[in-house]
Amino acid sequence: MVTTIPKDVSESQWRAIRHRDSHLLILIPPGESKIQTLVHRVNYLSQNLKENQCITVIVSNDKTAAEMHKFFEGQVYVERCSFMVGTFHQLCLQFLRDYVEHTYLPMEFKVGTPFEVEGFIKREWTYLKDKEIRAALKRISIWKSSCCQGEVPNEINQYNNVLKRRNLIDSDDVFLEFWRLLKNNEDILQEVQNYFYHIFVDEYQNMNQLQQALLQMLAESSTNITAFANPEYIAGKLHMTRVQFSKNFAKNFPGARVQEIVADECSTSHLPHIVRSNLK
Numbered sequence: 001m002v003t004t005i006p007k008d009v010s011e012s013q014w015r016a017i018r019h020r021d022s023h024l025l026i027l028i029p030p031g032e033s034k035i036q037t038l039v040h041r042v043n044y045l046s047q048n049l050k051e052n053q054c055i056t057v058i059v060s061n062d063k064t065a066a067e068m069h070k071f072f073e074g075q076v077y078v079e080r081c082s083f084m085v086g087t088f089h090q091l092c093l094q095f096l097r098d099y100v101e102h103t104y105l106p107m108e109f110k111v112g113t114p115f116e117v118e119g120f121i122k123r124e125w126t127y128l129k130d131k132e133i134r135a136a137l138k139r140i141s142i143w144k145s146s147c148c149q150g151e152v153p154n155e156i157n158q159y160n161n162v163l164k165r166r167n168l169i170d171s172d173d174v175f176l177e178f179w180r181l182l183k184n185n186e187d188i189l190q191e192v193q194n195y196f197y198h199i200f201v202d203e204y205q206n207m208n209q210l211q212q213a214l215l216q217m218l219a220e221s222s223t224n225i226t227a228f229a230n231p232e233y234i235a236g237k238l239h240m241t242r243v244q245f246s247k248n249f250a251k252n253f254p255g256a257r258v259q260e261i262v263a264d265e266c267s268t269s270h271l272p273h274i275v276r277s278n279l280k
Contacts, residue, residue, distance in 0.1 A: 009040060017041045023225045023251045023256035025204070027242060030230055037261065039071070040198060041226060045198055046083075048182040053197035054082035058091065060203045065090070084196075085215040087209060091173060099188055103181055105169065112168040125160050143171040145208040147179070175210050182217050193221035205229040205238060205245070216252055225253055231260070 004015045016026050017040045028034045038057070046055060069085040072251070084091065093111065099129050100107055112120070122124055128136065141161050163169060169177065182189045196218060201207070204227035207215070219225050227249065234245045246258040 007249065010038065010261070012261045013037050013040070015107070016261060017044050018168060019257060019259065020045075023219065023227075023249075023253040025227050025229060025246060025256055026259045027231045027234075027246075027258065029232055033261065035068075038228065042200065044074070049078060049166055049197055052082075052195075054084060055198050055200070056084040056091065056196060057086075057200040058088045059085065060087065060206065062087065063131065064202070067250050088201075088214075088279075092214070093174050095192060096174060096178045096181065096268055099181055100202060102185055103177055105177060106167045109169055111174060112163065112166075112170055114171070117163065117168070117170050118173065120162055120240055121159065125158075132186050141170075141172050141180075144176050145210045147210050147213055147220050148176065149209065164169075174209075175214060179210060179217070185227075189217065190221070193218060193223055196223040197209075197228065198224050201227045203230070204249075205233050211258070212252060218234040225256075244261055 009017065009118060016024065016037055026034075026037065028037065042057065049055065057068060059068060065086045069163070072085065074081060097104070097106075100109070117135060120135065122130070123206075125133060132166070136155060136159075140156055143153065143156060160217075163173075182192065199215070199218060201215065215225060224256065229245065229249075231242055234240050234242065238245070242260070250256045250260070
């Protein structure tokens with residue numbers, strides 16, 4: 001177990017890297033210092049992992065996932081355990097396919113792209129103009145990502161029927177059906193929870209209500225969450241203070257600690273090129 005602070009991290013980074021036994025929200029601007037903190041923390045926590053435990057890193061896009069996966073290949077501690085890097089969409093889709101027989105989805109369902117879905121809707125909803133269809137698709141997405149609160153609108157049923165006839169679901173359905181799967185099957189929920197030891201979430205401030213609800217379900221057992229959030233985005237786009245955002249995180253993940261890291265304090269000279277290049 002590494003006990004001395006590495007030369008390439010600041011004291012505030014080191015406190016975040018070594019934190020254990022509870023959820024952690026790291027407030028840090030985007031850039032090399034954030035990736036550096038993530039890399040060190042994954043390696044630190046991996047040292048005590050058992051063979052049947054998994055560390056998962058959820059990133060915002062496929063490009064970042066590919067770059068991070070390449071970097072972690074060959075890491076001593078990561079090789080000893082199950083290790084996943086990908087988007088939240090990829091993670092949920094994988095489990096959804098594994099347990100599809102416990103859902104109402106077709107066994108060979110496919111995920112339609114936004115372009116494909118819009119095309120099918122235009123062919124069937126000919127009574128609507130293109131602008132009206134785009135507005136409807138936006139309403140449908142918002143409703144699904146809010147955990148389907150209230151009675152199902154007729155518009156949603158009509159939309160789902162268009163996709164169902166083609167054995168399709170959309171991107172929002174991947175999260176929604178996985179959430180329903182876990183909510184309605186306690187045994188499957190426990191299996192999935194037991195699989196994860198620690199989940200890292202990049203760009204946590206971009207997660208919608210449904211995605212946050214899924215993370216809460218995964219963390220109800222012994223799984224811990226480390227979330228990275230951009231304080232500038234929180235203030236500028238979400239119009240929230242750091243304190244408000246931190247309180248909301250602690251409400252969703254009881255016992256969580258918040259650590260703010262100032263990028264100016266951090267050294268990035270030792271950050272591997274594969275990570276640096278991805279951030280340019």
